Amino acid sequence: MKTARPYRSHKYPACTRCHKRRSRCTIEVPGQACLLCRMHGVPCSSATAKKDERVSPKIGFVHRSLLADDKHLEGVSHIVGPVVARDTQILDRYLPQANGGAGHVPIQPNIGRRESTKPIYHIPVPPRRPSPTDCNCSRNLPDELVDQVEPFVEKLLANYYENVHPCYPITDEECVMSKLKDRDTISSTFSINLIAYALSYWDLSPSLGAYARPDQDFAWQTSVAANIADMQKGDLATITSLCLDVAGRPSRCLLHNVSNVARAVALSHAIGLNHDCGEWKLADTEKRLRWKAWWGVVIQDRWFNFAQGTPPYISKGHYDVPLPTMDLLTYGRSASSRHARGAEVFIHLCRLTEIVGDVLPLIYHIRSGNDSIAAEQTSRSEIELNRWVEGRPQWLSLTEFHTRPPVPGLLNLQLSYLSVRMLLRRIAWHEISQRESDPSSSWLLGCQTAAEDIVRFVSTLKKQDLMEFWMPYNAHHFTSAVTLLLRCALQTSYSNVRVQCMASARTLVDCLKRFHEEDKWDLAETALSQSESILKRIEDALPRTPMASTPIMPSPVQNDHMDTRIYMGNDDMLEEPLPEESYLLPQGQGSIEDLFPEIFSDFTDTALFTGSALFKET
Numbered sequence: 001m002k003t004a005r006p007y008r009s010h011k012y013p014a015c016t017r018c019h020k021r022r023s024r025c026t027i028e029v030p031g032q033a034c035l036l037c038r039m040h041g042v043p044c045s046s047a048t049a050k051k052d053e054r055v056s057p058k059i060g061f062v063h064r065s066l067l068a069d070d071k072h073l074e075g076v077s078h079i080v081g082p083v084v085a086r087d088t089q090i091l092d093r094y095l096p097q098a099n100g101g102a103g104h105v106p107i108q109p110n111i112g113r114r115e116s117t118k119p120i121y122h123i124p125v126p127p128r129r130p131s132p133t134d135c136n137c138s139r140n141l142p143d144e145l146v147d148q149v150e151p152f153v154e155k156l157l158a159n160y161y162e163n164v165h166p167c168y169p170i171t172d173e174e175c176v177m178s179k180l181k182d183r184d185t186i187s188s189t190f191s192i193n194l195i196a197y198a199l200s201y202w203d204l205s206p207s208l209g210a211y212a213r214p215d216q217d218f219a220w221q222t223s224v225a226a227n228i229a230d231m232q233k234g235d236l237a238t239i240t241s242l243c244l245d246v247a248g249r250p251s252r253c254l255l256h257n258v259s260n261v262a263r264a265v266a267l268s269h270a271i272g273l274n275h276d277c278g279e280w281k282l283a284d285t286e287k288r289l290r291w292k293a294w295w296g297v298v299i300q301d302r303w304f305n306f307a308q309g310t311p312p313y314i315s316k317g318h319y320d321v322p323l324p325t326m327d328l329l330t331y332g333r334s335a336s337s338r339h340a341r342g343a344e345v346f347i348h349l350c351r352l353t354e355i356v357g358d359v360l361p362l363i364y365h366i367r368s369g370n371d372s373i374a375a376e377q378t379s380r381s382e383i384e385l386n387r388w389v390e391g392r393p394q395w396l397s398l399t400e401f402h403t404r405p406p407v408p409g410l411l412n413l414q415l416s417y418l419s420v421r422m423l424l425r426r427i428a429w430h431e432i433s434q435r436e437s438d439p440s441s442s443w444l445l446g447c448q449t450a451a452e453d454i455v456r457f458v459s460t461l462k463k464q465d466l467m468e469f470w471m472p473y474n475a476h477h478f479t480s481a482v483t484l485l486l487r488c489a490l491q492t493s494y495s496n497v498r499v500q501c502m503a504s505a506r507t508l509v510d511c512l513k514r515f516h517e518e519d520k521w522d523l524a525e526t527a528l529s530q531s532e533s534i535l536k537r538i539e540d541a542l543p544r545t546p547m548a549s550t551p552i553m554p555s556p557v558q559n560d561h562m563d564t565r566i567y568m569g570n571d572d573m574l575e576e577p578l579p580e581e582s583y584l585l586p587q588g589q590g591s592i593e594d595l596f597p598e599i600f601s602d603f604t605d606t607a608l609f610t611g612s613a614l615f616k617e618t
Contacts, residue, residue: 033046141218142222157194166329166338167408169346170296172331189241192226196219201467224253236271239293264297268293269318292328299349306360312360324347326344345408348388348413385421398413401414411461411469412474418457418477426447448485451484466521472522478512482531482534486535489542516528
């Protein structure tokens with residue numbers, strides 16, 4: 001007899017029971033139970049499901065209705081990285097299961113959420129920036145953008161070379177300005193990316209205040225389209241364009257930037273940019289451009305991947321290009337003391353980038369290796385960081401935030417230094433926790449102090465500071481500081497440390513929130529999207545002990561060295577641990593340790609560092 005459901009039909013899938021048993025599903029009357037379910041007297045999904053659920057075609061074993069709502073797979077893509085994976089995993093274990101998948105959830109295939117021991121950090125990829133509303137193939141976007149900025153292009157680039165270029169000098173002012181008036185002599189893609197990048201710092205120039213800033217979203221869409229159109233090109237202008245695109249603000253195309261960093265590194269190796277060209281038979285202008293471009297690529301590779309939680313592409317032994325010199329960076333501006341100090345800041349950023357390059361392989365090392373070599377490398381990195389601090393100019397203070405000199409790139413350098421110091425203290429904390437069952441609390445305090453220095457740094461920022469040069473992905477260091485403070489609060493048994501850590505995390509989030517609402521700071525928007533919700537959940541879950549209205553900040557460090565009194569084992573500043581009754585919840589529930597035992601257990605093995613003496617993760 002002909003049934004309502006054709007045999008082995010994909011258009012009308014079998015009911016759940018028949019599909020699981022791999023039995024033939026015979027439905028005689030549409031909307032009613034199948035023959036097998038009626039024989040066994042069990043509910044049939046074909047009778048209880050909605051109409052659209054019964055007839056929806058499948059793609060493999062996944063219903064189309066389960067795919068992303070925006071009809072593409074970008075919505076379910078994730079970036080995976082271990083930079084703050086362990087901290088986030090600890091926080092997630094502490095909190096109850098949240099509905100809706102909000103926040104950062106460590107996920108491991110085939111393992112439940114709370115049983116996972118792998119510090120894998122999943123974060124939904126932000127949606128791609130949409131194209132201009134009235135965009136169509138007949139439009140010439142580069143020409144439209146150039147026409148929009150034509151009346152003030154000289155002022156725009158003058159502002160760029162005065163205030164922004166010293167912070168990230170990967171172009172040549174003399175070469176660009178000489179070719180500016182003749183569009184045919186300069187790469188269209190390069191000029192579009194340079195204009196879009198310069199528009200980010202429009203507010204730094206008083207002379208541009210008389211003009212309305214062009215639509216920056218349109219400018220970045222144009223630059224993205226231009227970079228894609230030049231996919232087959234591999235010249236120096238293409239590499240410089242990619243670096244400007246990645247360093248542009250605001251940064252909203254994460255996957256695009258990820259591919260651009262990899263592409264810039266690959267093209268740089270392809271054209272030999274990683275080799276010292278000092279003895280090559282090239283024009284001096286080209287030598288300067290290659291030298292600058294290479295360090296521009298190295299900075300993007302190391303710091304972008306550090307912030308995003310992905311391994312870098314450039315290894316230290318794969319290039320021999322020397323550090324930039326003052327003569328290289330101040331060429332044509334040697335009489336400007338402002339540019340001279342900006343050049344010193346950039347040289348120190350390059351040196352700090354070298355230190356980061358030594359540390360990152362340890363963070364992303366997954367397979368087992370030589371334990372002693374890893375421990376020695378981290379110790380060497382701490383020594384190198386101290387030497388880097390000692391080698392700074394007298395005027396360059398890295399921990400003095402109230403009386404900063406107005407030097408291009410100084411703010412970005414201070415944040416970069418604080419993030420590296422926080423990274424090394426994290427590693428030290430996990431290493432000692434691996435070797436000792438009951439490590440001194442001073443190691444945790446070392447992490448707290450490093451994170452609170454970032455809080456102190458952010459708290460002193462003014463409106464003018466927000467308009468200065470920033471690497472956009474450095475916003476992730478704010479998120480890292482919040483998660484580290486929360487973890488210190490949850491894993492300490494000292495009430496004053498817990499109160500201070502929670503208050504510091506709240507201060508940082510509140511400052512970022514104010515910068516976002518009042519000043520539209522793009523870095524604050526990025527950090528808040530990842531840290532505000534998790535802080536609120538932790539605050540709601542913690543016992544209601546009295547909290548200080550403002551954090552008890554550590555006194556300003558007199559020099560720029562690590563505070564060895566706190567870092568190396570002095571517990572004098574701690575109070576006595578509170579008795580267990582002090583951690584009871586208001587309603588008389590069990591203690592925090594009993595309610596959330598995972599957070600107070602010993603560290604377990606991770607995928608970041610394997611072996612007994614390796615550091616756990618950062």
